[in-house]
Amino acid sequence: MEGSFDFAIILKSVPYLAEGMVLTFQLTFLGIAGGIFFGTLLALCRLSPFAPLSFVAGSYVNFFRSMPLILVIFWFYFLVPFIVGHPVGGFWSVTLAFIMFEAAYYCEIMRAGIQSVTLGQVYAGQALGLTYRQNMQYIVLPQAFRNMIPILLTQAIVLFQDTSLVYVVGLGDFLVHADIVANRDNRLMEMFTTVAIVYFIICLLGTFYIRRLQRKLANA
């Protein structure tokens, strides 16, 4: 490493770093959207009075919650091409891994959310003639979702940090691009300090936003 800190060199690599950041955000966004979608379906299965369905959903959740994320990423990376019979590319196998993994956590969040909606609300919907599906769709899930927004977003911040694990399958996210620049220019200290600051600021902004939202929801 050269003598003094030289942050100017980082400015030159901003476009390359931004490209990595785009991938990080893509993975985060797809992971959240898919995770919440499948997580909600899983939660509905877990709460189903039909025992086999609730057992399968429960096992899914327990299984993924006892796996390290990095193992799930590896596993999907090798398994998905094998199952579909042709290479799908690192991006889609990793995206799928995130969605399936996050779904287990979002399932538990949505389950708590659904249970936070009072029985009286369910009765009111039923008494109006709504079917089970309509009652879920228009009465229970919107309230469950609203009650859980702060926790859903907190989980999103965790996922944002966890996307950095994609370096194990050679995808170029923010951290990987930073690593490449750092080694190429031999500016490890400057680069990793910058990376840490960027992650810190984004997460901090996210946390502030959640707090504000929480206050707003509490007053509503």
Place this chain on the structure above:
Amino acid sequence: MPETENTTPSVESSPGVGMIQMEVVSKWYGNFQVLVNCSTKVDKGEVVVICGPSGSGKSTLIKVINGLEPFQEGVVTFDGTSVGDAATNLPMLRSRIGMVFQSFELFPHITITDNINLAQLKVLGRDENEATNRSMALLERVGLMDQKDKFPAQLSGGQQQRVAIARGLAMDPAAMLFDEPTSALDPEMINEVLDVMTELANDGMTMMVVTHEMGFAKRVADRVIFMDEGRIEEDCTKDEFFGGERGDRAQEFLSKILTH
């Protein structure tokens, strides 16, 4: 009909099968029997008040009528349809029975208008215009037109309960069930809700009302049912009930709530 001359007038007003009919209905929670051989009949246009001590099964009794609570023995029919029959389309049946709860149960995440519109759109298949017109007419009727764009939490308890009544009426129900509609209200708001209910009764709505408002019962009810420990202990006309032809348990209960 000369052969029915000596029965009580309000009960015989529409002879034959009642709008709501319960025949020896029993229900258990595990080993605990909440309803014990309950039988009664409510005719079209009748207003029946149900009272009784806490835990006597009043809420359970009226939830059995629209199938919100399953029961194990007996037969319940609403307008000729058997509620306990597995082949009965319960959502369809429920859409014809309005229900008003003690804690209002307006949907907190949507506006007052949407609260009244929702089931009209999703259950009755009305279009947006038709539903909104109906909702506005009902809001006008309960005197809450100016609250139409607010959310439930922005309304007082009495206002919320009037919206809840409007929400039930929007389905053009054949009967309305009320479960202690005024017991969660501050005293100064009780009358605004009872007034709406009185008007509804005068318009000929078939109603079953769980309430301890004996003034309302005296003014509006045709019949009074008194429940105790899951049993229908008294089922008689208002005049019989308030005229003193009631049993000891009902007497004891009445004197308790009237001294409050």
